[in-house]
Amino acid sequence: ELVSQGVPTGERVQLKFSVGKKASFSLPQLGMWPEMTSAMTSLLNKPGLVIISAPPHQGLSTTWRASLLAADRITRDWIGLVDVNDKESLVENILPNHFNTATGESPATHLSKLLLSQPDALAVPNVVNGQSLDILCDQALNQGRTVVTQVAAKSAPEAILRLYATAKDKQQFLKAVTGATCQRLARRLCDVCKQPITVQPNLIERLGGDPRSQNTLFNPYILPPPEKQVDEEGKPIEMLPCDTCSGIGYIGRITIFEILAMNDSIRRTVLNQPSLDVIKQVAEKTGNSSVIANGYKLALLGITSVNEVQRALK
Helix, strand or coil: CEEEEEECCEEEEEECCCCCCCCCCCHHHHCCCHHHHHHHHHHHCCCEEEEEEECCCCCHHHHHHHHHHHCCCCCCCEEEEEECCCCCCCCCCEEEEEECHHHCCCHHHHHHHHHHHCCCEEECCCCCCHHHHHHHHHHHHHCCCEEEEEEECCCHHHHHHHHHHHCCCHHHHHHHEEEEEEEEEEEEECCCCCEEEECCHHHHHHCCCCCCCCCEEEECCCCCCHHHCECCCCCECCCCCCCCCCCCCEEEEEEEEEEEECCHHHHHHHHHCCCHHHHHHHHHHCCCCCHHHHHHHHHHCCCCCHHHHHHHHC
16 A cells, blocks of 8 residues: 655655455464463353453454454354454454444444344454443353453553443453453564573572573573674684574564453452552462563573563563
């Protein structure tokens, strides 16, 4: 697509390449651990509200599609309800339906009619308002349906709090929600040129590893400055960057996931003390791993570096 516009100094031209079909990835391909994939698949195939979240530009639409592909769309009837301008949120075997927010519509405008077909599951990436969210929670809680939605958030607890604030019937929402995910994107270390470094046992332990079986981490290889690119006699030598990563040290990206499985302790905390920090503490005490812990797990395996995890999670 070519768009041009006259400007005082001449002309500004914008060229956009439109991919005909967006590539789809599975949850393991994105970086989700096997046990997390199993937990996520279980959430997607049982009654309840499942929330998929990420900060802006952190791969939310890709994980949304991967999650729907992981769900049972063969033996269960799925209905999708998306904005008329949304071209990528649904996958095959999910019946597409549309609403138009530009004319004041929301999912609630069409849900009563769509539910007459008695679907097993609903995919609604944008609930728009509290009325729509209440209807979807009722379907999950009282009609035994799976409902999947998404929201922009920096953590799984924040995703729950954001929709909790949107819901009109807050107790119904807390009973309906069964889990939430969040994620960050980190760069993968180049397997060709990454460099092992020996570290102190206490660092391995702090990262969640076992210092008895591991004493190394990996960093990207960076070419030394020109003044250090010399041989033993001080003569300059040519040092070429890695052919695989072009000397960047990283190639491709990996997703750092977290999955929060709802339980009564978290529900009581959200209801009585809706503080993000407190909910995170309760979630970890009840067996939910944080996105930080999962990021450092990738660093321990040499998939990425500690510095990259810290950069991705800020």
